[in-house]
Amino acid sequence: MVFGMGLNSVWAKNVWNALYRYFHDILDKFVVDFAKNNFELLVAIILSQNTTERNAISAFINLKEKVGLDPNVIAGAPLSEIERAIRVAGLYKQKARTIKSLAMNVLKGLDLDKLLCLDLEVARKKLLSIKGIGKKTVDVFLAIHGKKIMGLDTHAIRIARRWGIAYSNSYDEIQRAYIRLFGFLDNLDRLHKLLILLGKNICTAKKPRCEICPIEQYCPKKL
Ligand code: SF4
Numbered sequence: 001m002v003f004g005m006g007l008n009s010v011w012a013k014n015v016w017n018a019l020y021r022y023f024h025d026i027l028d029k030f031v032v033d034f035a036k037n038n039f040e041l042l043v044a045i046i047l048s049q050n051t052t053e054r055n056a057i058s059a060f061i062n063l064k065e066k067v068g069l070d071p072n073v074i075a076g077a078p079l080s081e082i083e084r085a086i087r088v089a090g091l092y093k094q095k096a097r098t099i100k101s102l103a104m105n106v107l108k109g110l111d112l113d114k115l116l117c118l119d120l121e122v123a124r125k126k127l128l129s130i131k132g133i134g135k136k137t138v139d140v141f142l143a144i145h146g147k148k149i150m151g152l153d154t155h156a157i158r159i160a161r162r163w164g165i166a167y168s169n170s171y172d173e174i175q176r177a178y179i180r181l182f183g184f185l186d187n188l189d190r191l192h193k194l195l196i197l198l199g200k201n202i203c204t205a206k207k208p209r210c211e212i213c214p215i216e217q218y219c220p221k222k223l
Pocket of ligand 1: 162202203204208209210211213214215216219220221
């Protein structure tokens with residue numbers, strides 16, 4: 001395993017610096033950067049699943065303009081109206097139900113701001129109890145707030161497998177490996193965003209473009 005190849009925080013800092021230098025100009029072009037409060041942030045994360053940032057941003061703006069991005073409004077709006085507004089983001093029926101369920105939970109007393117003061121695992125459990133909300137959504141939300149956790153999308157998982165940083169390919173194991181290596185960062189979501197950019201543009205699923213990769217010299221796959 002790559003742990004035997006000496007991957008450590010020095011390696012991780014080199015990787016972070018190289019990725020940040022390469023992608024920092026576009027690091028704030030994600031749908032989550034449009035959110036003005038924690039409810040909007042969770043909605044943005046839900047919308048961003050399995051779609052492009054551009055489509056997630058369109059859906060987010062549509063929802064805000066056509067329905068409203070307030071838990072009261074969302075809870076009272078017909079599901080079909082929410083679905084229509086976010087259709088462009090794909091999986092719109094499922095996402096509309098999750099967003100509505102989130103709004104209902106907020107109306108029933110779930111305080112997303114106070115939740116951030118709780119122990120990480122307690123906060124995680126509370127968020128996971130909302131119907132339709134999964135680990136990745138919760139972990140991205142908590143990581144954005146500087147918690148020692150990291151949400152993993154398909155790009156971050158594929159890159160971890162290529163780098164061989166984890167003992168198994170499970171979400172939890174890969175998450176632990178990233179946290180172990182990059183735990184020096186204040187905000188692990190920024191690493192996640194850099195990995196998404198790397199995975200979309202260079203370390204692609206079918207044909208990685210190693211010849212132009214900013215971390216080519218550090219890549220365990222290439223060592
Ligand atoms: S060098 Fe190649 S395999 Fe390694 S991260 Fe870059 S694109 Fe992916």
